[in-house]
Amino acid sequence: xxxxxxxxxxxxxxxxxxxxxxxxxxxxxxxxxxxxxxxxxxxxxxxxxxxxxxxxxxxxxxxxxxxxxxxxxxxxxxxxxxxxxxxxxxxxxxxxxxxxxxxxxxxxxxxxxxxxxxxxxxxxxxxxxxxxxxxxxxxxxxxxxxxxxxxxxxxxxxxxxxxxxxxxxxxxxxxxxxxxxxxxxxxxxxxxxxxxxxxxxxxxxxxxxxxxxxxxxxxxxxxxxxxxxxxxxxxxxxxxxxxxxxxxxxxxxxxxxxxxxxxxxxxxxxxxxxxxxxxxxxxxxxxxxxxxxxxxxxxxxx
Amino acid sequence: xxxxxxxxxxxxxxxxxxxxxxxxxxxxxxxxxxxxxxxxxxxxxxxxxxxxxxxxxxxxxxxxxxxxxxxxxxxxxxxxxxxxxxxxxxxxxxxxxxxxxxxxxxxxxxxxxxxxxxxxxxxxxxxxxxxxxxxxxxxxxxxxxxxxxxxxxxxxxxxxxxxxxxxxxxxxxxxxxxxxxxxxxxxxxxxxxxxxxxxxxxxxxxxxxxxxxxxxxxxxxxxxxxxxxxxxxxxxxxxxxxxxxxxxxxxxxxxxxxxxxxxxxxxxxxxxxxxxxxxxxxxxxxxxxxxxxxxxxxxxxx
Numbered sequence: 001x002x003x004x005x006x007x008x009x010x011x012x013x014x015x016x017x018x019x020x021x022x023x024x025x026x027x028x029x030x031x032x033x034x035x036x037x038x039x040x041x042x043x044x045x046x047x048x049x050x051x052x053x054x055x056x057x058x059x060x061x062x063x064x065x066x067x068x069x070x071x072x073x074x075x076x077x078x079x080x081x082x083x084x085x086x087x088x089x090x091x092x093x094x095x096x097x098x099x100x101x102x103x104x105x106x107x108x109x110x111x112x113x114x115x116x117x118x119x120x121x122x123x124x125x126x127x128x129x130x131x132x133x134x135x136x137x138x139x140x141x142x143x144x145x146x147x148x149x150x151x152x153x154x155x156x157x158x159x160x161x162x163x164x165x166x167x168x169x170x171x172x173x174x175x176x177x178x179x180x181x182x183x184x185x186x187x188x189x190x191x192x193x194x195x196x197x198x199x200x201x202x203x204x205x206x207x208x209x210x211x212x213x214x215x216x217x218x219x220x221x222x223x224x225x226x227x228x229x230x231x232x233x234x235x236x237x238x239x240x241x242x243x244x245x246x247x248x249x250x251x252x253x254x255x256x257x258x259x260x261x262x263x264x265x266x267x268x269x270x271x272x273x274x275x276x277x278x279x280x281x282x283x284x285x286x287x288x289x290x291x292x293x294x295x296x297x298x299x300x301x302x
Numbered sequence: 303x304x305x306x307x308x309x310x311x312x313x314x315x316x317x318x319x320x321x322x323x324x325x326x327x328x329x330x331x332x333x334x335x336x337x338x339x340x341x342x343x344x345x346x347x348x349x350x351x352x353x354x355x356x357x358x359x360x361x362x363x364x365x366x367x368x369x370x371x372x373x374x375x376x377x378x379x380x381x382x383x384x385x386x387x388x389x390x391x392x393x394x395x396x397x398x399x400x401x402x403x404x405x406x407x408x409x410x411x412x413x414x415x416x417x418x419x420x421x422x423x424x425x426x427x428x429x430x431x432x433x434x435x436x437x438x439x440x441x442x443x444x445x446x447x448x449x450x451x452x453x454x455x456x457x458x459x460x461x462x463x464x465x466x467x468x469x470x471x472x473x474x475x476x477x478x479x480x481x482x483x484x485x486x487x488x489x490x491x492x493x494x495x496x497x498x499x500x501x502x503x504x505x506x507x508x509x510x511x512x513x514x515x516x517x518x519x520x521x522x523x524x525x526x527x528x529x530x531x532x533x534x535x536x537x538x539x540x541x542x543x544x545x546x547x548x549x550x551x552x553x554x555x556x557x558x559x560x561x562x563x564x565x566x567x568x569x570x571x572x573x574x575x576x577x578x579x580x581x582x583x584x585x586x587x588x589x590x591x592x593x594x595x596x597x598x599x600x601x602x603x604x
Contacts, residue, residue, distance in 0.1 A: 088485055183390055185508075186527045206487075207509035208524060220524040220601050222510060225488045259604040299522050300602055302561040 001140070003248035004113055005032045006045040006069075006132045007122025007237070008102055011052070013082040014276065016089065018230045021276035025054045027079065028122035028145070031234035034281045035241025035268045036120075037063040038289055040248035043113045045069030045132070047101045049076035059278070068110045076101040089229050090205055109135035118248040120240055121166070123147050126158035133165060141253050143168035143199075143244060145236070148175050163196035167253075170201045170240050185210055186218075201243070201262065203236050211262050219259045224270035224296050231276045235269040238281065242268030242289075267292045303442075305550035306415055307334045308347040308371075308434045309424025309539070310404060313354070315384035316578065318391065320532045326579035327356045329381065330424035330447070333536035336583045337543025337570045338422075339365040340591055342550035345415045347371030347434070349403045351378035361580070370412045378403040391531050392507055411437035420550040422542055423468070425449050428460035435467060443555050445470035445501075445546060447538070450477050465498035469555075472503045472542050487512055488520075503545070503564065505538050513564050521561045526572035526598050533578045537571040540583065544570030544591075569594045 007029030013022045029046040036042045041064040048056075050072065057067055077100040085092045106128045114137050121129040121144040129144055136142075144166045150159045159179075163169065169192060177183055180191035189200040189212035198214040206229070208222040243265035250257045267289055274280040309331030315324045331348040338344045343366040350358075352374065359369055379402040387394045408430045416439050423431040423446040431446055438444075446468045452461045461481075465471065471494060479485055482493035491502040491514035500516040508531070510524040545567035552559045569591055576582040 184529055184531065186529045190529075204509070207506070210524075210527065218527055218601050219604070220527055221604070222512075222522040222524050225512065225520060225522055227486055227488045227492075229486065256604075263604045297604065299520050302521070302523070302558075302565050302599065 001040075001117040001248050001251050002043055002113075002115065003036055003040045003118040003120070003244055004043040004045065004109075004116035004136065005029050005036065005120045005122065005241075006107070006129075007032060007120075007124070008079050009046045009048050009052070009056070010079045010081050012080075012233060012277065013095075014231055014233050015084040016231050017085070017087050019276070021231065023053065024277035025059065026081065026233060026277060028237040030059075030278070031237035031272065032120060032122060032241035032244075033060065033065055034063075034278055035238040035272070036245030036248070037065055038268065038286045039242070039245030039264070040064075041066065042245070043069060043116055045107050045109060045113070047071045047073060047076075047104075047107050049078040049101050050074045052078040066112075068112055069107065071107050073101055073104070076104060083233070085232060089232055092232070106131060117141070118244055119143070120244045121145070122237060122240070126150050126155060126162040130158065130162050130165065141168070141247060142166045143170055143240065145170045145240060146175070147172075148178055151175070151179050160195060163192070166197050168199040168201065169197045170203065170236075170243070172236065173202050173204045176200070176202045186212065199258065203239060205232070205235070209239070209262060209266065211258065213255065213258075217255050219262060221262055221266055222300060224267055224292065225299060226270050226273060229273045230280075232273050233277070235273050238272040239265035239269040241265070263293055263296060264289065267296055303342075303419040303550050303553050304345055304415075304417065305338055305342045305420040305422070305546055306345040306347065306418035306438070307331050307338065307422045307424065307543075308409070308431075309334060309422075309426070310381050311348040311350050311354070311358070312381045312383050314382075314535060314579065315397075316533055316535050317386040318533050319387070319389050321578070323533065323578035325355065327361065328383065328535060328579060330539040332361075332580070333539035333574065334422060334424060334543035334546075335362065335367055336365075336580055337540040337574070338547030338550070339367055340570065340588045341544070341547030341566070342366075343368065344547070345371060345418055347409050347411060347415070349373045349375060349378075349406075349409050351380040351403050352376045354380040368414075370414055371409065373409050375403055375406070378406060385535070387534060391534055394534070408433060419443070420546060421445070422546045423447070424539060424542070428452050428457060428464040432460065432464050432467065443470070443549060444468045445472055445542065447472050447542060448477070449474075450480055453477070453481050462497060465494070468499050470501040470503065471499045472505065472538075472545070474538065475504050475506045478502070478504045488514065501560065505541060507534070507537070511541070511564060511568065513560065515557065515560075519557050521564060523564055523568055524602060526568055526594065527601060528572050528575060531575045532582075534575050535579070536574050540574040541567035541571040543567070565595055565598060566591065569598055
């Protein structure tokens with residue numbers, strides 16, 4: 001089923017203990033799309049400025065990605081982010097951020113995309129996420145990501161409105177605790193379920209993820225036991241891409257399928273973090289992903 | 303098969319965001335034994351002073367615990383520990399520690415215990431662990447815990463000697479990183495495997511555990527998704543108790559059995575943290591543990 005993503009396209013500069021990658025391609029929509037494209041056709045919505053040095057159609061060559069939602073604004077500048085990961089890789093600091101085109105009017109959903117059934121709204125102002133979603137005619141499964149910034153007083157009502165319109169929230173552990181005002185993660189998930197979504201997925205980085213459903217079902221999965229973590233940037237968006245891509249391919253969202261989708265998200269993210277930028281995802285095939293999924297199943301079953 | 307444990311008996315004072323438990327019973331051998339006794343007969347070795355306010359035989363009433371290794375030293379004082387857990391419960395500070403009897407000569411293994419086949423050496427000076435182990439005639443499976451203090455220059459050679467004599471090291475994540483001089487946990491485990499043991503189990507608290515074997519097998523398991531964490535004290539020793547207790551009951555240590563043993567350790571620890579001191583373990587039955595094991599299997603399978 002058609003899978004739509006809206007999110008950012010970024011020019012990233014990332015420093016980790018393993019090196020530095022300057023002015024490389026990044027952004028939530030980019031990571032998500034690359035990850036999801038192993039499973040499903042992806043409809044891409046994102047905006048860049050005239051300064052963007054990347055050839056995005058070329059980036060997705062050989063992938064089933066519909067770029068009719070890619071907008072290039074001739075008088076705007078592309079989003080830029082620079083960050084540094086500490087030695088333990090579980091924390092990062094933002095060195096600089098230039099919103100540029102992300103601070104302007106949001107993109108419009110192309111007419112060809114309004115019949116999308118699976119929708120992922122990557123982190124953005126909740127008002128913008130709501131506006132984008134309102135243009136989709138009959139979505140069957142909508143997931144969104146968000147961040148702490150939108151939990152401040154000014155934006156919280158918008159976020160609360162968004163939560164009532166989506167099926168699934170994908171969120172980092174610290175942000176889940178903040179949103180739920182609850183330090184215990186299971187309770188935080190249960191609290192967020194009362195705010196609207198029927199599924200909450202909490203991403204815990206190298207500790208894996210926790211999925212809680214309104215019907216009481218739960219799924220917990222460790223991260224893939226990676227020996228090489230070079231650059232964690234994009235892990236969360238790749239997770240979401242693998243998760244949504246598999247669901248769109250499966251055309252269903254029953255609990256068993258959701259669990260497998262979380263496992264696929266986990267595995268795709270493990271390839272992302274093995275190299276800078278998109279390099280960890282560029283060289284792999286669906287077969288590599290499937291093989292690692294079976295490894296993960298073996299590592300976790302008893 | 304007979305399971306022997308050597309470790310501490312403590313008078314603990316624990317503060318958590320949920321309250322304070324003053325002068326309650328604690329210590330590694332106590333938690334381990336309570337946990338292991340759901341699975342196997344336990345031979346207990348530990349020392350207290352005349353000041354110990356607890357009736358230890360009464361504590362284990364109805365459990366198959368052989369206390370012939372419990373030594374009461376009339377002129378000594380019992381080990382005491384006081385600690386405080388921060389709001390997030392994932393970190394604690396030691397407020398005070400009085401080694402007392404633990405700083406004296408170690409206990410002697412009673413003649414009746416020297417034929418023990420499964421042995422757990424709870425955290426102690428590695429030289430003392432070696433000395434205790436040397437009194438066991440023909441152990442078939444020896445596991446040990448240790449801590450950062452024994453990784454300092456003065457004690458490290460002893461710890462290295464110990465590692466060559468045991469089959470399994472059970473260790474916290476931070477301490478594994480320190481011992482292996484390696485921040486990646488899988489690599490840390492692999493590094494420790496080169497030091498002697500054929501199995502390394504890294505405890506990651508609320509993030510679960512990782513088991514790596516010299517033959518390349520790996521097992522990763524999340525913690526049980528507990529909604530109520532009242533007091534994490536003793537979680538690690540309870541984990542070890544459930545793990546070793548199940549192995550001793552199964553009388554084998556093949557990979558499938560080891561995985562199930564890790565799952566049992568995880569589940570028993572989840573009961574420990576649900577209340578102060580031993581209260582979380584006192585009221586449960588083996589049936590409760592088995593039920594939660596099946597829940598954990600369900601939560602983690604895909």
